Structure formats: C-alpha cells, structure tokens
Amino acid sequence: MALPSIDTAERRARITARLLLRRDEPLAVADDLVALHATDAATVYLSLAARLTDPGVELVDRALYAEVSLVRLLAMRRTLFVVPVDLAPVVDAAASRAIAAKEREKLLVFLDEGGGWDAAWLAAAEQATLAALHRLGPSSGQELGAAVPALRERVTVAAGKPYEAVQTVASRVLRVLAAENRIRRDRPRGSWTSSAYRWVESAPWPEPPVEEARAELVRRWLASYGPGTEDDLKWWTGWPLGAVRKALKTVGAERVTLPDGDPSAGxxxxxxxxxxxxxxxxxxxxxxxxxxxxxxxxxxxxxYTDPAHAAQLFDRTGNIGPTVWWNGHVVGGWAQPADGSVAWRLLEDVGDEADSAVRAEAERLTAFLGDARVTPRFRTPLERELSA
Known part of the structure; x- marks a missing residue:
C-alpha cells in the first residue's frame, strides 16, 4: 500500500494553523510551539508578541517571573529555551539532564587546569553560592560574586596562545547550577531585551524515565511541527539517530511521503x-x-524558505534572522533601524493582500516595541541592511 502523501502546500497550511495562531496568554502560545528559543532574550518576547491577541511586555513578564508558568532551560543542542512549566521535567529528562552532566564534567576540567581545584572545592563553592542566594534573595552574578569569595577566583584560559584570556569562575559555576535547576534565571537587571539575569533559588525537576520523556517530547513536536523527518528530529533534539527512531516507534508515528521535500531527507x-x-x-x-x-x-x-533567499536571511552557521511570513512560508525579512521603526522587505511578489497584511503586522510590532531597540545576537545580511 502506498504511503499517505503530504505536499508543501499542506505543510505550509499546518504552519499557519498550528504555529501562528493568535492566543490570549503566553502559556498557550508556548504550548503550541513546544519550546521557544531563548539564546537572545528579546526573541522570547517577540515570538510571543507575534502570536498574542493583545501583546504586552507585562503579560510576558508575568508568565516568566510572577506566575512562573514559563521557565528557561538549557536543553536541546545545548541551547537555552523557554518551555511551559509542566513540560519542563520532560525536557529536562529528555535533553537537559545529560547536558548538565557534561557541563559539570567540563567545569571540573576547567577548574583543575586553571587553578588546581577539585570536585570538593566546587561542591563547597556551590553550597556557599546557594546559601548566599537564600540569604540575599534575587541576585545578579556580580552580587553573588561579592558575597562568595570562591566565585571571584580567576583562571587563565589558553595560556600562551594569541587568544589567552583571564576569566572568573562565577559564570561557569552559575551556569552549571542553572543547568541542574538548582537555581534559575529571574528578571534581568535591565529591560526585557537584556540577558543580564538575576538568579533565584530553585529545585531539581522530577525525574521521569529518559525514554518516556523522549517519547513525550517527540509526540509534542510531531503534534505541532509534523510531518518531520528523522533528520529534522535528530537536529532539533540533538539526540543520536537511534534515540530518535526509538521515540518515533514508541509514539506510533506514521510514515508519510513528502513529494516536494528534499529528496535526501527521506x-x-x-x-x-x-x-x-x-x-x-x-x-x-x-x-x-x-x-x-x-x-x-x-x-x-x-x-518554507526559498533557497534563493537563504544568503540574505541566514548567517553563516544557519541561524535565521527576522523574517516576514505569508501563508506559511518566508517571503521577506525585517529589522529595526535606530529610529525605532520596523523596516521590512518582501523578497518575492505575493500580491496586494499580503502587502497590506504585512504592513499591518509591522505597525502592530512597532507599537509593541515602543521605545525598545532590538538587535539580534546573530545578525544576517538583510537585517543589517534594513537596520542601517
């Protein structure tokens, strides 16, 4: 029997119907998207704003810091994500736990090579940090460094090489504590576009079995992003191919053909x-x-992105810049010049209806941004040009 077929038009329709819905609350948007990229602090707010019925910074702040219905995790591909709090134990077991273990191993090597410090020294430094955080409440890395002498220790990295540098151990210790969810990122010291977070106390997540967690994460991903290939899932999760295949089997995933897709992708x-x-x-x-x-x-x-536009929309390592979408595919890009406006450009002719709709979205985004100025961490050629 021939496999069911899902063509590009259907896949784009699914993007519109599943990933670009208007929702009233940030948690509902995050449920649709499974996980929001949070490497760049502004991305979380802008991803949510694009899909909220009545977007506002305060609405997102409330979800992240008052209700804590959304939480940050170092997860798939060692990338920082924001996920719904009920999904956090699943993501932690499926991806974060193994990453945290590797981060701890790397930290111990760093400490041993840089200062001769061992696991016992690190454990004492961590306990002192947790005690200081309990005593001080929400605190920046600088404030914790002032309270915990061990965090002020300095290490020379790549000694004798042209890129030799001196680093304090604070950022690395805090990163590992956060990866293990013993502390978590709270409100930044600056505006919502800042990644200079304060830290607050937390506790490790419950520990569902790894294979169950991986199956649940794949189920959630397929519900939002399916159809996807094994290669898509391997890349998105950062898992070995065997783990992807096992999770697909566990959820009973059905195979379909993608007649308009990349033939090499399967x-x-x-x-x-x-x-x-x-x-x-x-x-x-x-x-x-x-x-x-x-x-x-x-x-x-x-x-969903014409390869002819890739050089303008992606950086050299495959990170995509700000994009304009119409009917489930990328048709252009946008940026914010110094005057605070939203400048955009269509890279293909999609008609007057699309032009008017994009213009309305640009006005809506301008209103959300207000006085804020956003420059992506990973800049792309079109974004640089439009922001100039």
Missing amino acids: DGYVLPGDNGPTPPAAPRAALLPALDPTAMGWRSRAW
Whole structure:
C-alpha cells in the first residue's frame, strides 16, 4: 500500500494553523510551539508578541517571573529555551539532564587546569553560592560574586596562545547550577531585551524515565511541527539517530511521503491519524524574530524558505534572522533601524493582500516595541541592511 502523501502546500497550511495562531496568554502560545528559543532574550518576547491577541511586555513578564508558568532551560543542542512549566521535567529528562552532566564534567576540567581545584572545592563553592542566594534573595552574578569569595577566583584560559584570556569562575559555576535547576534565571537587571539575569533559588525537576520523556517530547513536536523527518528530529533534539527512531516507534508515528521535500531527507512522520488535510484558514502574515521556533523548527528548510533567499536571511552557521511570513512560508525579512521603526522587505511578489497584511503586522510590532531597540545576537545580511 502506498504511503499517505503530504505536499508543501499542506505543510505550509499546518504552519499557519498550528504555529501562528493568535492566543490570549503566553502559556498557550508556548504550548503550541513546544519550546521557544531563548539564546537572545528579546526573541522570547517577540515570538510571543507575534502570536498574542493583545501583546504586552507585562503579560510576558508575568508568565516568566510572577506566575512562573514559563521557565528557561538549557536543553536541546545545548541551547537555552523557554518551555511551559509542566513540560519542563520532560525536557529536562529528555535533553537537559545529560547536558548538565557534561557541563559539570567540563567545569571540573576547567577548574583543575586553571587553578588546581577539585570536585570538593566546587561542591563547597556551590553550597556557599546557594546559601548566599537564600540569604540575599534575587541576585545578579556580580552580587553573588561579592558575597562568595570562591566565585571571584580567576583562571587563565589558553595560556600562551594569541587568544589567552583571564576569566572568573562565577559564570561557569552559575551556569552549571542553572543547568541542574538548582537555581534559575529571574528578571534581568535591565529591560526585557537584556540577558543580564538575576538568579533565584530553585529545585531539581522530577525525574521521569529518559525514554518516556523522549517519547513525550517527540509526540509534542510531531503534534505541532509534523510531518518531520528523522533528520529534522535528530537536529532539533540533538539526540543520536537511534534515540530518535526509538521515540518515533514508541509514539506510533506514521510514515508519510513528502513529494516536494528534499529528496535526501527521506520520508516524514506524523502522529497516528494525522495525515489528512488541514481545514482552510484565512491567509496570515507574521513578522517573526531571529531564531523564532517556527523558523528554526526543521533542519530541512527549503519547503518554507526559498533557497534563493537563504544568503540574505541566514548567517553563516544557519541561524535565521527576522523574517516576514505569508501563508506559511518566508517571503521577506525585517529589522529595526535606530529610529525605532520596523523596516521590512518582501523578497518575492505575493500580491496586494499580503502587502497590506504585512504592513499591518509591522505597525502592530512597532507599537509593541515602543521605545525598545532590538538587535539580534546573530545578525544576517538583510537585517543589517534594513537596520542601517
């Protein structure tokens, strides 16, 4: 029997119907997207704002710092993500726990080579840090360094080489404590665009079995991003191919053909029964930020981003910049010049209706940004040009 087929038009319709929905609350948006890229602090706010019915910085702040319905985790591909709090134990078991263990190993090597400090020294430094945080409340790295002498210790990195540098141990110790969720990132010292977070106390997540967690994460990903290939999932999760295949089998994923996809990528997978057409929806424009989870959802991107535009929209390592979307595919890019406006450019002719819809989204984004100025951490040629 021939496999069901899902073509590019259907895949783009699924993007509009599943990943660009308008929601009233940040948690609902995060549930749709599974995980929001948080390497760049502004990306979280802009990804949510693009999909919120009535976007506002305070609404996102409340979810992150008052309700704590959204939490930051060092997770897939050693990347910082924001995920719904109920999904955090799953992500932790499926990805973060192994990453945290490797981060601790690397930290011990760093301490031994740089200062001759061992695991006992590190354990004492961590306990002193946790005690200081309990005593002080939300604190910056600088404040914790002032309270804990061990955090002020300095290490020479790459001694004798042209890129020799001297570093304090504070940032690395705090990173490992956060990776293990013994502390977590709280409100930044600056505005919502800042990554200079304060730290607060936390506690390790519950520990579901790794294979169960991986299966649940793949189930959630397929529900939002399916169909996807094994290669897409291997890239997105950062797992070995064997782990991806085992999780797909556990959830009973069904194989489909992708006739318009990259022939080298192979067949795709969907959840059981999810191979039918998406109900027609109204056309939708969106201005998504650099590293938005939709734009970074698959390794193979030719079906939603014309390869002819890649040189303008991606940096040299494959990070995507701010993008303009119409009907489930990328049609241009945008940036914020110094005057605070939103400048955008369409890279293909998509008609007057799309032009008007994009213009309306640009006005909506301008209102959300207000006095804030956003420059992506990973800059792309078109973003640089439009922001000049």
